[in-house]
Amino acid sequence: EVQLVESGGGLIQPGGSLRLSCAASGFTVSSNYMSWVRQAPGKGLEWVSVIYSGGSTYYADSVKGRFTISRDNSKNTLYLQMNSLRAEDTAVYYCARTPSGSRDYYFDYWGQGTLVTVSS
Amino acid sequence: SYELTQPPSVSVSPGQTARITCSGDALPKKYAYWYQQKSGQAPVLVIYEDSKRPSGIPERFSGSSSGTMATLTISGAQVEDEADYYCYSTDSSGNHRGVFGTGTKVTVL
Numbered sequence: 001e002v003q004l005v006e007s008g009g010g011l012i013q014p015g016g017s018l019r020l021s022c023a024a025s026g027f028t029v030s031s032n033y034m035s036w037v038r039q040a041p042g043k044g045l046e047w048v049s050v051i052y053s054g055g056s057t058y059y060a061d062s063v064k065g066r067f068t069i070s071r072d073n074s075k076n077t078l079y080l081q082m083n084s085l086r087a088e089d090t091a092v093y094y095c096a097r098t099p100s101g102s103r104d105y106y107f108d109y110w111g112q113g114t115l116v117t118v119s120s
Numbered sequence: 121s122y123e124l125t126q127p128p129s130v131s132v133s134p135g136q137t138a139r140i141t142c143s144g145d146a147l148p149k150k151y152a153y154w155y156q157q158k159s160g161q162a163p164v165l166v167i168y169e170d171s172k173r174p175s176g177i178p179e180r181f182s183g184s185s186s187g188t189m190a191t192l193t194i195s196g197a198q199v200e201d202e203a204d205y206y207c208y209s210t211d212s213s214g215n216h217r218g219v220f221g222t223g224t225k226v227t228v229l
Contacts, residue, residue, distance in 0.1 A: 035218065037163075037218075037220075044204075044206065044220060044221075044222055044223040045155070045157075045163065045206050045208075045220040045223070046220060047208075047217065047218035047219060047220060050216065050218065056216075058215065058216040058217060060217060061121065094162055094163075103151075103169075104150070104151050104169070104210060105210060105218065106151075106153045106165070106168060106208060106210075106218075107153075107155075107163075107165065107208075108165055108168075108174070110162040110163055110164075111162065112162055113162060
């Protein structure tokens with residue numbers, strides 16, 4: 001059974017850093033495209049970043065240069081390193097999987113989300 | 121930046137048909153996907169590659185795409201279909217970015 005479990009969220013001051021983790025089971029993270037998607041309170045979904053199975057990474061303009069997506073194949077875990085955090089980064093952060101062999105990247109499994117609150 | 125536009129809300133009576141549109145310039149070249157999100161829950165994929173339904177999704181959910189518009193149709197809407205619905209696609213400009221639509225609140229009453 002495919003499962004994604006995020007952790008690492010919490011309250012952080014503006015300008016601070018946080019690393020989110022997404023532990024995967026039931027499949028191999030390195031064989032799939034993996035993404036982060038966020039949702040600010042009361043707002044819609046926003047795509048944040050993707051890491052391809054080959055290792056290429058891409059980011060939304062709103063986080064480029066501040067956030068870094070990575071994975072640890074030995075731990076089958078996806079990460080999102082978030083630096084220089086701003087109030088507008090406050091959101092629930094979801095990790096999501098793209099099915100292997102897909103012609104496009106979309107999301108068939110999602111984690112339950114972890115809340116990041118940026119506030120002084 | 122690339123945008124996908126949806127109506128903010130759609131209301132439907134139980135048993136009737138709800139249609140949600142998603143407009144985007146790249147949709148003639150890129151697939152549309154649809155997600156259902158109920159309050160406090162993670163999104164669930166209900167349609168992929170314009171019109172395919174994942175296993176476990178009821179047959180009343182269907183999708184289509186023509187030109188710059190994709191449409192999610194709920195035929196015979198049920199009370200449990202009340203949720204937010206988001207279309208999703210990828211940017212066709214080669215920057216490998218995902219884009220969600222603005223979201224539509226579907227009310228069944």
